[in-house]
Amino acid sequence: MKSLLKHLLRKRLTADRRSRRRLHSGSHSHPHPLVSIFSRLCLDGPFTAALALLPDIAAAGVRADPVSLCRLIKLCVRHGTVGDGRAIHRHVSLCAHGGGGATHGSLFVSNSLVSMYAKFGMLDDALELFGGMPQRNVVSWTTVVAALANAPGRKKEALRFLVEMRRDGVAANSYTFSSVLGACGTPGVLAAMHADIIKVGLDSDVFVRSSLIDAYMKLGDLDSGRGVFDEMVTCDLVVWNSIIAGFAQSGDGVGAMELFMRMKESGFLANQGTLTSVLRACTGMVMLEVGRQVHAHVLKYDRDLILHNALLDMYCKCGCLLDADALFSRMHDRDVISWSTMISGLAQNGRSVEALKVFDLMKAEGPTPNNITMVGVLFACSHAGLVEDGWHYFRSMDKLFGIQPEREHCNCMVDLLGRAGKLDEAMKFIGEMKFEPDSVIWRTLLGACRMHKNATLASYAATEILKLEPEDQGARILLSNIYADLRQWSNAEKSWKTMRDQGVKKEPGRSWIELGKLVHVFIAGELSHPCSDRIVQELNRLIRRAKDLGYVPQTEFVLQDLGTEQKEDLLKYHSEKLAIAFGTMNSMEGKPVRIMKNLRICGDCHAFAKLVSKTEGKAIIIRDPVRFHHFQHGVCSCGDYW
Structure with a gap:
């Protein structure tokens, strides 16, 4: 790397001797050779070479232009590390405070640094830099608001910063609103934000509309989301995808399919996003024939792995393993999701032995199994009564693949032991887990108690569930069913009376x-x-x-x-x-x-x-x-x- 820099410097110094004389005499019509090389490296790379020039530029007392610095920051996000980002920040701060010129402390560069920290997931650093900026514009505020809105547990901060942005006299733009709508955690807050959008005249912006639809859908307000969609004079593919995805994710598979048909009738061609959402709807509603029609659209995206994984999941969850197996065999690429989907699909369709054979094939020629893969493997064992195999896979997860057992894996083991009638062994396993059992574990045990008509242990499991989730009535219903199974009508009647008094109704089949x-x-x-x-x-x-x-x-x-x-x-x-x-x-x-x-x-x-x-x-x-x-x-x- 050093030899490359020396070569570039020598070449540039020879070509620009006359320019250097003018620079020394006070003329600044041509940039310093170091700056020229730096600008070229920031544009074409490599990133490490551009980064290595920063100390020399600072030592020479010259300044890099803001455009090149911003390009370097983008390269850092793409190829660098947090340490590299901090080095760039130090250089900018040093030059700004050391008389290197106002350019280094410009708003343009500061905004890029804030964005860099946000993309590295270092929100506190981003906020500290933002707080010290002498000047902020809509880009500065929007960068911070968007980062907070997308960060887990910081959505309220995003809304607070939006309020402060307005107090600072900076008007939110379409990107600001699009970013912050997802932070609206209640229907009231979202309705107020929607009203503000209408006031400033951004309700016709396609990306704001799309974000509004997404936000309403995430809160389960399908009617309002549909209302925003229906108010649009014209729709583009982005909006169609938002409304279809919203209905699919909320479980309204029929609504998603109706919108998909309307979209096609309106002359829009589905893309990967549309098709993935429609396949999700078909999966949820087990609409195999419609899924097969969607498959015809997928053919032109023959190397789209996400789309093909969604198609594979649809066939597995519609119980059509012939099509699933044929698709899996034809896939150009298979990632860990593809293999895990096939293993789980076979297991859920009663073909546990084949699922374990696919797992063996995955170990031989596929990617390294992950925690989701192992859930599928343990599910296969539990639903075929393969107790010894289940223990083997559970105990070897860490040793073979570096996977620490999580709650889902432990739940599979409780299910495996419970289904096999080994209820005492299941209780022993629960007692030896590295974490406290949650309500899911106890429900699994309760289901096994019903299967093997163990009312005593069932009562204990139901009590544990109600300790964790007092409002959960499913445990009461299942316990009453166990008493009824055993013809213990007095106990069953007590449970039914309690539920009647609380206004609980059993879900009909x-x-x-x-x-x-x-x-x-x-x-x-x-x-x-x-x-x-x-x-x-x-x-x-x-x-x-x-x-x-x-x-x-x-x-x-x-x-x-x-x-x-x-x-x-x-x-x-x-x-x-x-x-x-x-x-x-x-x-x-x-x-x-x-x-x-x-x-x-x-x-x-x-x-x-x-x-x-x-x-x-x-x-x-x-x-x-x-x-x-x-x-x-x-x-x-x-x-x-x-």
Whole structure:
């Protein structure tokens, strides 16, 4: 590096001798050779060579121009370290205080330094520099406001600085508002900010509008976000992407799909951002057919890894492993997310052994597994009853991959032991964890207690949950279900009375199914669907055929103290049975019936679905909140272990 600098200096000194004479005689029409070389290095690099010239420039008593210094600061953010940034800051401060000229302490350079510290995540340094600036403009204020708005736990400071900015007589611009809107943590604050934007006439700015939509969506105010969108005279792709992403992230998959269709009808071509959001919506609502149509748009982005990972996740979570496997095999690049998605997808679809084989392949030819990968691996073990394998992977995480077990991994181990009926071992594991168990761990144990009908331990787990989250009623509901399972009606009634007194209502079972780009929802015990009469006829037919193969309604899954006939009626109209009947009525030859469910499938519906898949020669896929059940030829992919 030193030889390069000497060569450049020698060349420049020879060429500019006449210019140097004029400089010494008081003429400043040409820059000092060091400054010229510095400017060139700041423009073309390398960064280290430009940085190395700073001491020589200071020693020569000359000054670099602000544009070059700002370029050097940008290079530092891109290629340098915090130490390099501090060295540049020291140089600027030294020259400013040592008579090197006002240029070094200019607003232009100071703003760049504030931005540099913010990008390095050194907000306190940025604020200290900002506080000492003799002059500030909209760029100075906006840089600080944006940095605080994006920093965890500092959003209120961002709003406070915005107020101080106004008091300082500096008007916020579109970028200021776009940056600070995400810091509005309540609907009231956001509404006030929205009003200010309208007052200054920036509500028509496309980026401000887009940020407004994002902010409303993050607060769950879909109507206001949609209102901002609908008020626009013209929309561009940025705004379309914001509104679609907002609906997708909030879980309103149907709204996201409607907007996507409107966008296409308006003549806009979807880009990677649009397609990623739409795929997220398809994943959440298990809308496989729409997802396949989106896949056609993805083909032109054949090397976009983020988009292909979203597509892979959609196929896995829609229970279509053939397409997922084909996509995974064709991907030009696979990162740790790709591998982890495939491992988790196989595990959730009842193919745990294959998931572990993919993990072995990943270790041999893929990237280093991360903590998310190991959650998928442990999930595969827990849902296949592979206790010894689970212990092996859990104990080897740190040794093989440097991954310290986190809460998610410990939860998988509690689930693994609990499902296998090793409840005492699960309690011992919880007691030996390096951190205090949270409500998620206790809920997992509570679920295992219900599976293995251990009311004593269930009561303890439920108590621990309510200590941590007194408002959580799910634990009370699950505990009452356990008492009902065991026919301990007096204990169950006590739990139900407590919940009634508190106004708690059990969430009804819901199932939904996609048909012709529409989603049909069924609620347990309700016959409100327009085709209810035909659905009941079809359900009666399916029940008769299932009974021919030995189906007997398992009334023990009715958690109420009722007569046998009443219990059978309640079982008959479970939401998944209604969805199955609707699916068999409308399914196409060779296509499976795909159903999404909000609660864990009950044992009676599980047995019924197995028999229907055999009598109808039809594959049935049911996804509950945790996993998939693939029913075919009278068998379920879970192996009746769920």
